[in-house]
Amino acid sequence: MILFRYLVREILTTAIAVTLTLLVIVISSRLVAYLGSAASGDLPPGLVFSVIFFRLPGFLELIVPLAFFVSVLLALGRLYVDSEMTVISACGIGPLRLLLIVLAPALLVAALVGSLSLLISPASTGHARQLLHDAGNSSGLELLSAGRFRVINQGRGQVTYVDNIDKDSGEMMGVFAADRYTENDGSSRQALIVAERGHSRTDPDSGERYLVLQEGTRYLGQPGELDFQVMDFDTMGQRLETPRSTPIYRKQDTLTTAELWNSRRPDSRATLQWRFSLAILVVVSTLTAVAMSRTNNRRGRYGKLFPAFLLFMVYLVLLNAAREAVSKERLSPLLGLWWVHVLFLLVGLVLIFGGDLRRYWRARQQAPAELGSH
Numbered sequence: 001m002i003l004f005r006y007l008v009r010e011i012l013t014t015a016i017a018v019t020l021t022l023l024v025i026v027i028s029s030r031l032v033a034y035l036g037s038a039a040s041g042d043l044p045p046g047l048v049f050s051v052i053f054f055r056l057p058g059f060l061e062l063i064v065p066l067a068f069f070v071s072v073l074l075a076l077g078r079l080y081v082d083s084e085m086t087v088i089s090a091c092g093i094g095p096l097r098l099l100l101i102v103l104a105p106a107l108l109v110a111a112l113v114g115s116l117s118l119l120i121s122p123a124s125t126g127h128a129r130q131l132l133h134d135a136g137n138s139s140g141l142e143l144l145s146a147g148r149f150r151v152i153n154q155g156r157g158q159v160t161y162v163d164n165i166d167k168d169s170g171e172m173m174g175v176f177a178a179d180r181y182t183e184n185d186g187s188s189r190q191a192l193i194v195a196e197r198g199h200s201r202t203d204p205d206s207g208e209r210y211l212v213l214q215e216g217t218r219y220l221g222q223p224g225e226l227d228f229q230v231m232d233f234d235t236m237g238q239r240l241e242t243p244r245s246t247p248i249y250r251k252q253d254t255l256t257t258a259e260l261w262n263s264r265r266p267d268s269r270a271t272l273q274w275r276f277s278l279a280i281l282v283v284v285s286t287l288t289a290v291a292m293s294r295t296n297n298r299r300g301r302y303g304k305l306f307p308a309f310l311l312f313m314v315y316l317v318l319l320n321a322a323r324e325a326v327s328k329e330r331l332s333p334l335l336g337l338w339w340v341h342v343l344f345l346l347v348g349l350v351l352i353f354g355g356d357l358r359r360y361w362r363a364r365q366q367a368p369a370e371l372g373s374h
Helices: 002-039 045-081 084-090 095-136 257-262 266-292 305-327 338-373
Strands: 149-153 158-165 172-182 188-202 209-221 229-240
Touching: 002 045, 002 095, 045 084, 045 095, 045 266, 045 305, 095 257, 095 266, 095 338, 172 209, 188 229, 257 266, 266 305, 266 338, 305 338
Parallel strands: none
Antiparallel strands: 149 158, 158 172, 172 188, 188 209, 209 229
């Protein structure tokens, strides 16, 4: 029991450290992309961290299996390099017993990954997509930020700029707006508005939204010509076009597991098998990690890290390729992704017990020859 707790603690501690490291790397890359969208005005700055938060389960369902695989390699590799595994073997702990000990935390991690992929991740991913969809269907004022130009209507060239925005009241100070004004005869002129203050208001009767500007000047004319109309105003309302609300398309990764289970579509079956495969991946890859963690002082604890990581990535790529084949009906759902797990299960068993089986076979071959010589 002491040895069991020691090995499990070593593996899980390393797994947590590797998971946090990989999570920081992934979040940093996604954060840069979302901050770029916020800087260009396509995403409200306040939604950046909300979207990241709801995308976390989707990140973790892929990060955790890799982190646990690497943690088994590093933890057991250290035991081999420090000759602790020699002492453990002398205590009667063989390859099978060691594998059973490591499989205990592997099953725990597999249950965690299964809950993420089957229950938590679909709901959180759907919520993140809903946030991004609502931001895309906003009128544009919600995406305004102080000191930046915001295109409200690309077709009309409607642009708004504000010097400052009061975060509590939403009042805008130093407002500049540019728009195209169409005459009855079809000709259009440029309208420029400069105002001291402004705010958005929704008409309670019609439901129309207006940009209400106060204490400003409106310039109407054609650039390059002298025929301009200049009008000072105390209060002026500019109607905002209600954007077309496009329906959100629910992708396969946002469907619940129950919906996928009841669906007959090939892409739904592929997605369902993929979700189960992430949990199976943890257990099957543990066999490979236990086998390839065997090292010595000359190789070091990182000696087999690259080939083991390469084998893990081949496993993951084959799963993804099988998922794509099932979704496009190039592969039977009965065969599905399961053949990949069976293949790497055999690879792991051969790597762990192959050497012992070869030695046992040679001993049996040599035994009759020695008896015949006597």
